[in-house]
Amino acid sequence: MKYDFSAIEAKWQKKWEEAKVFEATDDFSKPKFYGLIEFPYPSGAGMHVGHIKAYSGLEVISRKRRMQGYNVLFPIGFDAFGLPTENYAIKTGVHPRKVTDDNIEHFTAQLKRVGFSFDWSKVIDTTDENYYKWTQWIFLKMFENGLVFRDTALVNYCPSCKVVLSNEDSQGGKCDICKSDIVQKSKDVWYLRITKYADKLLSGLETVDYLPNIKMQQVNWIGKSTGAFVNFELKGIDEKLRIYTTRPDTLFGVTFMVMAPEHPILEKHQDKISNYADLAAYKDECAKKTEFERTQLIKDKTGVRVEGISAVNPITGKEIPIYISDYVMMGYGTGAIMAVPAHDERDYDFAKKFGIDIVEVIKGGDISKEAYTGNGEMVNSDFLNGLTDIKSSIAKMVEKLEEKGVGEAGVQYKMKDWAFNRQRYWGEPIPIVHCEHCGMVSVPYEELPLRLPEVKNFEPGEGGESPLAKIDSYVNCKCPKCQRDAKRETDTMPQWAGSSWYFLRYIDPKNSEKLADPEKLKYWMPVDWYNGGMEHVTRHMIYSRFWHKFLYDMGLVPTEEPYAKRTAQGLILGPDGDKMSKSKGNVVDPNDTVDRYGADVLRVYILFMGDYASAAPWSESSVKGCKRFLERVADLPGMVKGSGSTDGLESLFHKTVKKVTTDIEELKFNTAIASLMTLLNEIEAKGSLTKDELLVFIRLLSPFAPHICEEIWESEGGEGMIALAEWPTYDEAKTVDATVEIAVQFNGKVRGTVVIAKDATKEAVFEQVHSDERFAPFLDGKTVIKEIYVPGKIVNIVVK
């Protein structure tokens, strides 16, 4: 058969679309499979080979599951709000709507050319008002339930771009866009109280099947620690200094206190602090330090002694000095610590630099040289002396603190509340009205979606305001509660918003009454398998798990967790082995490969190139190898002879069915394809195969190379389309050969092989070995010390 891939691929893509073969049905009687890939941001650059790899994994699994009789939902959509589109609009004056529509059209054409089996009837676009209506709706539900609040925060601000930047966009203290210096600016910020769900987000991980490193990253991100809060009296002012510690057992070793430079107590009691000017100067200096500088100077401790006030150890009654230092941060714990230099490296460095006492309370190290952070016997600690178990020391101290009313057990999280607004145009408008009399008021549900107004230019306003703030007709409105004049919120939601619940909307994308029909949700949720990049396993996944858990608590979704299983693919590197990037000029365009070799070759190559979860460099010549493979497959129909099974191939066919079936489920696509190549080699060596065998072969190959397999299926008179043909099954008994060739070792060295019956007894095997003259030289004149036979695997004879 001539392998005219472009004609074949265009033909079948059209047929699939016409026959709607990939549309999920709401037939709740069938077993379901919901496979989810991370929907793309439709950038102007078009698709990348990395997109193809990211989607190919679940593409193959979805195609296989369909053939196995599942009702498969494998949807696609576009996460289309975001900065690049907006920046492009600012530069060119083209409306973001138009840019987005063009890019989506381009992406859609590319995705269809690769032959992905997405359900295009359920495509979603986060910037569609019928979608973001529900994003706003969920936000209002959170607002009503106390999960939304407003606070001032220091933000990274670029005075040149007039834009507030995320930490990622301001690395090294320079603006990512214009490279000018970032300044810290105080701003009103919307927050989502994700920390309220910290414990649920942590415990929920025990119920899901994520790759271990993915779970680990999430646990790390949530960062739960247990310890105690302790209140220290302050001498000189009527105020207590509250600290958090994970090691209350070391309280007898506290020789100083450290507060974050921005700690509010300092400013509040500045009249009692004799060197307040010094503290203020230090604080300013720290504010100027960028994230970069702070981490670079990690070992070099700086700080200032607070004069005029001191702290009192609540257990010993001893008076101890207070310092401020930027190694203590306002954003974690209480913004103040008790310092135990003998047993904490940071406190040790600080104490050495400032000449503060170091008191050992745990034996085992040499505190004249370094801090000792290990276990040991408690000393210099009154009622704790002699204890060796940290847990019981902590318990005893906490008990004492609670008894005296100066502290209590507590937990802390690294995870912070989610800053949920951007001063940008191309995002979901936050549906809140600010009223002088009523405060913050929800936009009524019946007024959703709150649409983005038309604006003439998308540049941010002075001081980093949203472009929406310049539109009087948008800003000025009536308070929904009291009907008096009010102002509309002009910030929009961050890009993470729309992707926090999209997997729910796919289930019922056109519903105008609800975010999705509860019956459909009950059938389709949870997502059975979610695959994507490692870069999204913390933020996106945790944010979306949080939204889902909130919706579950509202009774709006049927499962506590959105994703039952999560895996991640590895990167495709450039041919030079480096990460692909425009600046390096090593980016591979999937279109080139499709043009030259066809979509089937591209698909097979991307899954054959290596372990799916690992990074692997692109190799043009290996692509050609996959082309050769499919060309040889296209020639198989010419080799068909008879029916049933070919002598000598039956067992290999059963083995291959088994291997491909199980490998696909384990994301071992490379070895699945390799086993099909091996089978093809054997078929060619035999010179023929039966029609039944051909039909098995192409069904196994069809998830990887669907177009050519449909073509052969049709030419061989297969029933219907191969996309919905029955997945081949295997007979376990037939995967085992009647005879096996096993290695014969003498003293652990292989000296030859013998062919034996698969169920031969140990005695029979050794009789055969001993009577085989090839092995005589290794036995003559030697004493057999031990004979080992591992059934079906190996013989080892130890001789002397």
Added chain:
RNA sequence: GCGGGCGUGGCGGAAUUGGCAGACGCGCCAGACUUAGGAUCUGGUGUCAAUCGACGUGGGGGUUCAAGUCCCUUCGCCCGCACCA
């Protein structure tokens, strides 16, 4: 610094979990064919020795009849978190 992962031919990578290391593909070598192609086909291809064989999974040591796989030690890469009290 802490946490996780990895290290196998010239290259991408296999290895049923302790049982013939290098499947499959690329590349390379030799040959065939030719309608001279971004071909195709056949054979070979871990290293050294070229006869038996010896050595080989970053290095060193160990357990075992048997180690890429398990243990100890050491070196080198990659990823994540990073002054989290």
